[in-house]
Amino acid sequence: MNYKWLIRRLASVIIAIFVTIVISWALLEFSPYSPANYIMQFINPQDFAQKPELYASLIDYLNTLRPHGNPLINAVNYIWNTLHGNLGFSIISNVPVAELIAVALPWTLFIVVTSILISFFLGIRLGQKLGYLRGTKTDSVATVSLSILRSVPIYIYAVLLIYILAFIYHIFPTGGAYSIHVTPGFNLPFIASVLYHAFLPILTLTIVNLVGWILQMRANTIYVLGEDFVNFAEISGVKKDIIEKKYIGKNAILPLYTSLIISIGFSFSGSVFVEQTFSYPGVGNLLINSITSNDYPTEMGVFIIIIVAVIVGNLIADLTYSFLDPRAKVGEE
Known part of the structure; x- marks a missing residue:
């Protein structure tokens, strides 16, 4: 076996996985759709007098579950956690994604x-x-x-x-x-x-x-x-x-x-x-x-x-x- 070829092949695999992780993260991180929209459909508007405030508070809560702030820091943290097997928690069920x-x-x-x-x-x-x-x-x-x-x-x-x-x-x-x-x-x-x-x-x-x-x-x-x-x-x-x-x-x-x-x-x-x-x-x-x-x-x-x-x-x-x-x-x- 050509070990130089093997090293190059393994390096290309690592790079491919890294790039696809970054692309997947970017596509979903900057998506205009919010999970708050999904959760809100299960809430009866008649039970709340101030729906806009409720919606805003719901988004704030979801932001505590989902990384926010500097996109570069978010990307680095996500990649680091992913490489260590930590895929985060499900926003809907609050169960570790790796467990799901x-x-x-x-x-x-x-x-x-x-x-x-x-x-x-x-x-x-x-x-x-x-x-x-x-x-x-x-x-x-x-x-x-x-x-x-x-x-x-x-x-x-x-x-x-x-x-x-x-x-x-x-x-x-x-x-x-x-x-x-x-x-x-x-x-x-x-x-x-x-x-x-x-x-x-x-x-x-x-x-x-x-x-x-x-x-x-x-x-x-x-x-x-x-x-x-x-x-x-x-x-x-x-x-x-x-x-x-x-x-x-x-x-x-x-x-x-x-x-x-x-x-x-x-x-x-x-x-x-x-x-x-x-x-x-x-x-x-x-x-x-x-x-x-x-x-x-x-x-x-x-x-x-x-x-x-x-x-x-x-x-x-x-x-x-x-x-x-x-x-x-x-x-x-």
């Missing part, structure tokens, strides 16, 4: 990682088979259909699935992470309830990711089929199954490895719509609720988690790719 994220993150990781792994391994098999059918009518119809399905927004799939399978046929629940009638813990009823409630969110994310993996694997398979070493193996009399698995499949899947690792980070953004639709208590749902209520600290905390997930995923892909493909040496210019 720690509760929501496992639920999001469960549906995101599960859906990506299922869609990836199923997608590479279907994509490889489709690549062998290149130029046929089946390939043309399948490719056009998959391209159309890929253009459909993720929330459309979520709405259709919950409407058909939950509201019409009542096969699956309409929301939640588990039934209120089971006791949380490592027991069979709770695990079964979690899987039952997570089925539709996982299915939604799987459908969206599956289409992309099939199309990418199809394109890679067609490219590898035209390589000289494949033609030489066929002429040499190598068995078709060996050519399909070791020569074509292995080489066609390599370019998808980086996408697999990075997609875990990017799937956090897609889970926002899914979790909101299914009322799933993950990071995406937490982000939507914090945006709706203008809860600045929680917004910034979730943004940072998503950003770090993508950046770290990219770093892991770079460091581990050479283990799958010995031809690619880590740190080579």
